[in-house]
Amino acid sequence: MQVYINPAKQTRTALLQRPAIDATALQEKVKQVLNDVQQQGNAALQKYTQLFDGVTLDNFQVSDAEMKEAVQTVSDELKQAIDIAIANITTFHQKQVAAPELIQTMPGVQCWRKSVGIEKVGLYIPGGTAPLFSTILMLAIPARIAGCKEIILCSPPGKNGLLHPAILYAAFKTGVTRIYKLGGVQAIAAMAYGTETVPQVYKIFGPGNQYVTCAKQLVQQQGIAIDMPAGPSEVCVLADETANAAFVAADLLSQAEHGIDSQVLLVSTQEALVQQVQQQIAAQLQQLPRQDIAQKALENSTAIVVGSMEEAIELVNEYAAEHLIISCKNEDAISDQIINAGSVFLGNYSPESAGDYASGTNHTLPTNGFAKAYSGVSVDSFVKKITYQKLTTEGIQNIGNAVIQMAEAEGLQAHANAVKVRLQNL
Amino acid sequence: MQVYINPAKQTRTALLQRPAIDATALQEKVKQVLNDVQQQGNAALQKYTQLFDGVTLDNFQVSDAEMKEAVQTVSDELKQAIDIAIANITTFHQKQVAAPELIQTMPGVQCWRKSVGIEKVGLYIPGGTAPLFSTILMLAIPARIAGCKEIILCSPPGKNGLLHPAILYAAFKTGVTRIYKLGGVQAIAAMAYGTETVPQVYKIFGPGNQYVTCAKQLVQQQGIAIDMPAGPSEVCVLADETANAAFVAADLLSQAEHGIDSQVLLVSTQEALVQQVQQQIAAQLQQLPRQDIAQKALENSTAIVVGSMEEAIELVNEYAAEHLIISCKNEDAISDQIINAGSVFLGNYSPESAGDYASGTNHTLPTNGFAKAYSGVSVDSFVKKITYQKLTTEGIQNIGNAVIQMAEAEGLQAHANAVKVRLQNL
Numbered sequence: 147m148q149v150y151i152n153p154a155k156q157t158r159t160a161l162l163q164r165p166a167i168d169a170t171a172l173q174e175k176v177k178q179v180l181n182d183v184q185q186q187g188n189a190a191l192q193k194y195t196q197l198f199d200g201v202t203l204d205n206f207q208v209s210d211a212e213m214k215e216a217v218q219t220v221s222d223e224l225k226q227a228i229d230i231a232i233a234n235i236t237t238f239h240q241k242q243v244a245a246p247e248l249i250q251t252m253p254g255v256q257c258w259r260k261s262v263g264i265e266k267v268g269l270y271i272p273g274g275t276a277p278l279f280s281t282i283l284m285l286a287i288p289a290r291i292a293g294c295k296e297i298i299l300c301s302p303p304g305k306n307g308l309l310h311p312a313i314l315y316a317a318f319k320t321g322v323t324r325i326y327k328l329g330g331v332q333a334i335a336a337m338a339y340g341t342e343t344v345p346q347v348y349k350i351f352g353p354g355n356q357y358v359t360c361a362k363q364l365v366q367q368q369g370i371a372i373d374m375p376a377g378p379s380e381v382c383v384l385a386d387e388t389a390n391a392a393f394v395a396a397d398l399l400s401q402a403e404h405g406i407d408s409q410v411l412l413v414s415t416q417e418a419l420v421q422q423v424q425q426q427i428a429a430q431l432q433q434l435p436r437q438d439i440a441q442k443a444l445e446n447s448t449a450i451v452v453g454s455m456e457e458a459i460e461l462v463n464e465y466a467a468e469h470l471i472i473s474c475k476n477e478d479a480i481s482d483q484i485i486n487a488g489s490v491f492l493g494n495y496s497p498e499s500a501g502d503y504a505s506g507t508n509h510t511l512p513t514n515g516f517a518k519a520y521s522g523v524s525v526d527s528f529v530k531k532i533t534y535q536k537l538t539t540e541g542i543q544n545i546g547n548a549v550i551q552m553a554e555a556e557g558l559q560a561h562a563n564a565v566k567v568r569l570q571n572l
Numbered sequence: 573m574q575v576y577i578n579p580a581k582q583t584r585t586a587l588l589q590r591p592a593i594d595a596t597a598l599q600e601k602v603k604q605v606l607n608d609v610q611q612q613g614n615a616a617l618q619k620y621t622q623l624f625d626g627v628t629l630d631n632f633q634v635s636d637a638e639m640k641e642a643v644q645t646v647s648d649e650l651k652q653a654i655d656i657a658i659a660n661i662t663t664f665h666q667k668q669v670a671a672p673e674l675i676q677t678m679p680g681v682q683c684w685r686k687s688v689g690i691e692k693v694g695l696y697i698p699g700g701t702a703p704l705f706s707t708i709l710m711l712a713i714p715a716r717i718a719g720c721k722e723i724i725l726c727s728p729p730g731k732n733g734l735l736h737p738a739i740l741y742a743a744f745k746t747g748v749t750r751i752y753k754l755g756g757v758q759a760i761a762a763m764a765y766g767t768e769t770v771p772q773v774y775k776i777f778g779p780g781n782q783y784v785t786c787a788k789q790l791v792q793q794q795g796i797a798i799d800m801p802a803g804p805s806e807v808c809v810l811a812d813e814t815a816n817a818a819f820v821a822a823d824l825l826s827q828a829e830h831g832i833d834s835q836v837l838l839v840s841t842q843e844a845l846v847q848q849v850q851q852q853i854a855a856q857l858q859q860l861p862r863q864d865i866a867q868k869a870l871e872n873s874t875a876i877v878v879g880s881m882e883e884a885i886e887l888v889n890e891y892a893a894e895h896l897i898i899s900c901k902n903e904d905a906i907s908d909q910i911i912n913a914g915s916v917f918l919g920n921y922s923p924e925s926a927g928d929y930a931s932g933t934n935h936t937l938p939t940n941g942f943a944k945a946y947s948g949v950s951v952d953s954f955v956k957k958i959t960y961q962k963l964t965t966e967g968i969q970n971i972g973n974a975v976i977q978m979a980e981a982e983g984l985q986a987h988a989n990a991v992k993v994r995l996q997n998l
Binding site: 486 | 965
């Protein structure tokens, strides 16, 4: 961990710099796979699943029998934990449903918005070292609440040609409609274009490696919506003298274990605390199965000590962290001043991992500074808000002249005429 | 207008096809301009403004004197019309502001969302044949309501080196913070990267030609958010025997006059109505100053007669129009069945042009079928929703075991540990 004590103001932006991500270098390779799936459908899916996942599958869709077996395999303890998480995530997201509200902007002019679930959505869950079933909860629960009719899930098969039982249990409990054993670029392609067995979707969600990220960017240019741009996961801890060094160290390590590219930032007004946190990290790191990964991530991480809480807040807003933990005595007052962050954790008993799994908030969040412009996933991400207007004859009489004036000033006579023919008819 | 009477089901998707848009062909040219502005700042802006707009500007920013003069130049009638539109748009969008709502997902676990305006946003208003001041209202009003602090506007200068007075009046009235006489790719580059005088923004909004569209796509890949993908404007009219042929014709023409690539679709259960509409179009077209443009757009447009309202609604949802006018006797019941559209106009007295200018709804809407996954612009487009959570010691005790179980099942021990260190401390 690089420690900077009261760095000069003009150097701070450089300290907050994330490593540049450039997925465009992969574009040619990724385009090839996308094109093959678009043109050859299932045959291409089969070819790439053999090549990249090392298994030959005749049928990509998870069968009822596979699902049944998986549900039996998951331990009761894990099931109970998942069920608690589902309950909390559902409670939190349910409140995001907006009922239409009729607004009369002028007498006889009524306007409103209606939220409609995106009819077909695709969720991608990466494979690799850990079965990220928690991400299924974070995507499928809001999708169901939004009213999406078709919720497709793709995740790469293991060497045994199966998905992890916890993945299937989470998908089963959250109402995913079809599950496919497909990974990587070929999964994104299947959902973007559709194949003989995989339905085409209108929006694709979920994390992935740099190939998946590049594929999502490319299909977005072709009109398929995506959840948000991707980047390595990150946490920023803002801590004053009331913070607990052991807790802060544990939080930083929980981010660092994600991957060697994970970003970890500690901002504090207390030099002594930063030292204690470093000691705690060293001690706790020894106990971790993923210590090699965490160690590497920490080598590229930063602690910054500043002279005042005002400066600290400024830094934190400039960084725009995916996860921001505020372990400070005035946590509520400080949180009011936060303008850029994905999800914020307040006080000493709100670790990031609570939100990662079960507090109820969503863990699919903007990384890489994208929190300056993007929100995390919510029910909003799974709906379109269609606007409506209905004018009575009184309404068109009240608004008509304004429309005619503006249309004519923009040189659009036919726009004006659409009002005039109606006024003439009254 | 191509008319299809009861076309076979399997041919319908082909009839609804829009022309393919491929902005990637322009990428090399557009990248050159983007790179030049990124590297050379104002000098590049000057070079390209000379080259593309034919004027030499020492100062791109609109001065107070220019603004003052413009405000005096706009007629009182137009000012009143704009003021009515501003009032209605403000009333409608004001209701989109979401107050934070505290949700207790479990005892001791409180979660909420806070909407924060995106700090810096950029609005692009194209030049060309008409001064599209109405689009300023549609972007700047929700930006202000959202609480965006810096609202930049770029629009290409005329040959006289000035912006149209109505553009300046609209910007003045809606609280745009800085206005620059910059157009095309160089304007998008200036807002995406910042220059000596133009501040960098986090999200760029507004319509534009294919170069602007391509530039927005490219900067989006570099992490600058954009409002939505672009495409030619379009209207679909769904009409039964209660529709007024003259009104329908006027609505179709108001879309057709936008540009030769405008998309116009009429869906009806009544063959006789379609014939009457065609006659009305022929008659009204003669009166229009932009009849050449409208004529060309109509040549590529389509009318489809189907046997039942159910089939008609299916077609309309499949098309996913930017603007959908429902001129039918059961307009409310039909509108309940609409799942894909940008903005919907109900009944015989709700022309699209009412929503284009002054009803209160937003006119920046998803075209090209993007309404299947995207919403139009609203206050939502200008905020990030930051999630918060605060756990008490009771909260971490209630949720702790679920988090530990799930983290361990995902193989993430440090995530579990962030909870364990806290539980051990109680």
